[in-house]
Amino acid sequence: MGPRSGLGAVRHAGDLAHLVAGLSAGHRAWDGLRAGDAARQGPRVRRSSRRDAHRSRGPHRADLHVPRQRDHRLRVEHVDPSRHRRVAALDSAACALSPDAVGAKAARLAQARRLGLPALQGVVVPAAEAERALALGAEAALTRGPGGARLAIMGTALDPALLAELQAAAEPLGASLVVRSSSALELDAAWAGAFTSYVGVAPAELETAIRGCWASAFSRDAVERCEELGIAPERQRLAVLIQPEASFGVSGVAVIAANDTVTITATRGSPANVLSGWESGHRVAVTADGAVQTPAEMTGVEPSIFQDVARLSRNVRAAFEDDLIEWGWAPERGVLLLQSRPSAPLPDQEPPSDPPAPVHGFAVPIAVRIAHLAAQYGGPLGDALVLPWAVGSADFPAPSAVAPLASADPAGAFAEARAIAATLSAATWGHDGHRSAESMRQASEALAALRDGLQEGALATLDAGRLLNVAQGVRLVALLRGVGRHLMEAGALAKVDDIWRLGIADLERALQQPHRTLRRTAVAREGWEPFVYVSVAANGSAYTGTPASPGIGAGSAWFAGRPDSIRPAQRGVLVVPHPLPGYAPLLWNAAALISIGGGPSAHLIEVARSLAVPAVVGCAAGEAFDGTRALLAAVDGSAGRVTLLQA
Structure with a gap:
């Protein structure tokens, strides 16, 4: 259903300067914006490049607008004399159209009602009616950012004829x-929880609520998801579904497995807090034979309610092949279908049932030292020019601690950095020519053995290196970060420290053509993750939580106290207080996700699964993230295990 927030005392759209005060603090369309507050308006919106966007993790379904065969039949068989109306009832032929016209949620509920499944009646403002408002928002965004886009949409009155038809319907x-x-x-x-919904809306407040839904297309969250997926915000095709409010005694999410067991996440009252990540809910299992396993927290709820939820799950799967439903139970209505869809697909390659097992040989200081360096500098450039000598320093600084060194000649700066790297490597591994060359070769092979094969014997080889000139190492990093800033300002890199993920040949070509956008690669950084995982697991402190998204991930932990927190320069393990939908854009730069609160049914976890980001929720490690120390994290999303190590 998406996150829902009450409208409170909704003011007329003309009262724009004070409208924010009339909406609740959780209103996603405003994202904390004050009128004229340019500092809080989020990233600038760029027009779509119409290129294939890079999506580094997980599958992405592109067939969003292709109707199923049954949709074509419905279109032919049902001829509705009201087809020229601008507002469509769920039971009308208009809602039998593809999701492109009325949205996935409304289209699926319309199909469910046709098949006799329990879903509330409703009316839909089709996506076509939002086109003018979204276009105005896009124009405003070019000069005033997403905040200006939201203000423009909220200040646009609905067409009087549309509003009159809507109120009658x-x-x-x-x-x-x-x-x-x-x-x-x-x-x-990947779009779970991206858009706004409202509850408790009076008929007189419909216009403001609809504009709020449209404006949420330009929320910080939605705009950044668009940026990652290569979609222009004005092309989001946003319809609005209006239904009667139901007062639920119990509600939640249900997922059906191949063996017909239905796993239910239940909560008392509305499902909003479970879906938005504020609450974890309570796990109920209904087996194929109807047996109900209920936790103590759900004592007093009739088992027959959960059996009805399981029956609805099976019927939905039979009708649509959807294995996930959102549901609610009201005494006067029974169990109702609120939404259904396929659950997030697992990665094409299933993760191993057991992650790399920590072994005693990695419980040594040199493993911790290399894990820290790999998490910060790992990548083709860092592997070639930093790690071979930096392993000889017990506490070499992170890239973020070294200011970029500007140069009028970036190519010359790169050449100097390569020369320094050669000198430092030779000094770290010996002083006479032959011995130095042989030691350097062995060190290079040892690094590759750790990265690609977790060969613990390589640690002893690398422990013999000694970096004697840390200052020169810092200068090398400053030079390379200066080159990275040059390429970022030219538009070739998104961030300064993306430079570590380039190969030497790619960097040389980029310096010749600085305005050519470089495709980021996660291959080399991920290549170090098994080693970082094993080293952290062997040396750190373990915590447990609830498994949420399968797989393992490791890297520098970064705590984001708010969804609008600044992204770190390096890819790492994202740590959040609760799995709120607004954190979704940060997952594209995450090796894994740790949530202190919340549960596995949150919309953010669906996004994590779709991107193959391992995740653990309800992890009691909150006291570790006090901001006073840097941490490395190892996450096993299949087992619900987290290990933290001071970097």
């Missing part, structure tokens, strides 16, 4: 309504 739905965003993009789990 919504009148039978009652005095308290739910207004829900519905987009075809939601067929992809």
Whole structure:
């Protein structure tokens, strides 16, 4: 259903300077914006490049707008005399169209009602009606950023004829309504929780709620997801679904497995806090034969309710092949289907059932030292020009601690850095020519053996190196970060420290053509992750949590106290207080996810699974992230295990 926030006392759109005060603090369309507060308006929106966006992790379904065969039949068989109306009832032929017209949520619920599945009636403002508002938002975003786009949309009145038709269509739905965003993009789990919905909306407040849904296309969260996936914000095809509000006694999420066991995450009242990540919910299992395994927290809830949820899950899977549903139970209505979709797909290559096992040989200081360096500098350039000599220093600084050194001749700076690297490597591994060359060769082979084969015997070889001139090493890093800044300012790199992930040949070509955008690669950094994982697991402190997304990941831990936290320069392990949907854009730069609170049914976890980001939730490690020390983290998302090591 997406995160929902009450509208509170909704003011008329003309009262724009004070409208924020009329909306609740959690209103996603505003994201904490104050009118005219340019400092909080988020990233600038660029027009779509119409290139294939880089999506470094996990599969991405591109078939968002292709109707299923049954949709074509529905279109032919149902001829609705009201087809020219601009607002569509869920039971009308218009809602039998593809998700591109009415959004995935509304299209699926319309199909469910046709098949006799329990879903509430509703009306839909089709995506086409949002086009003008989103276009105005896009124009405003070019000069005023996403915050200006949201203000422009909230200040745009609905067409009077559309509003009159909408109010007439919504009148039978009652005095308290739910207004829900519905987009075809939601067929992809990477968009889970991206758009705004509202509960407790009075009919007189419909116009403001609809504009709020449209404005959420330019929230910081949605804009950054668009940026990662190569979609222009104005092309998000955002419909709005309006339904009567139901007062749920119990609700949640249910996922059906291949063996027909249904795993239910249940909570009392609305499912909003579970889906948005504020609560973990309680796990209920219903086996294929109908046996119900209920936790103590759900004592008092009739087992037959969970059996009805399981039955609904099986019926939905039979009808649509969807294995995930959101549901709610109300005494006067029974179990209702709120939304259904395929759960986030697992990676094409299943992770091993057991991660690399920590071994005694890695419980040594040199393993910790190399793990720290690999997490900071790992990548083709760092492997070639930094790690061979930096392993000889017990506490070489991280890139972020070294200021970039500007140069009028970036190619000359790169040449100087390569010369320094050769000198430092020779000095670290010996002083006479033959011995130095042989030692350097052995060190290079030992680094490769650790990265590619976890050969613990290589640690002894690398422990023999001694870096004598740390200052020259710092100068080398400053020179390379200066080159990285030059390429970033030319538009070739997204961040200064993306330079470590380039090969030497790629960097030389980039210096010849600095305005050519370079595709980032995660291959080399990920190549170090098994070693970092094993080293941290062998030397760190272990914590447990709830498995949420399978696989292992490791790297520098970075705590993001708010969804709008600045991304770190290096890819690492994202740590959050709760798995809120607004953190989703940060997952594209994450080796793994740790959430102190929340549960595995949160929308953010769906995004993590879709990107193959390992995740653990409900991890009692909050006291470790006090901001006073740098940490390395190893995450086993399959087992719910987290290990932390002071860097």
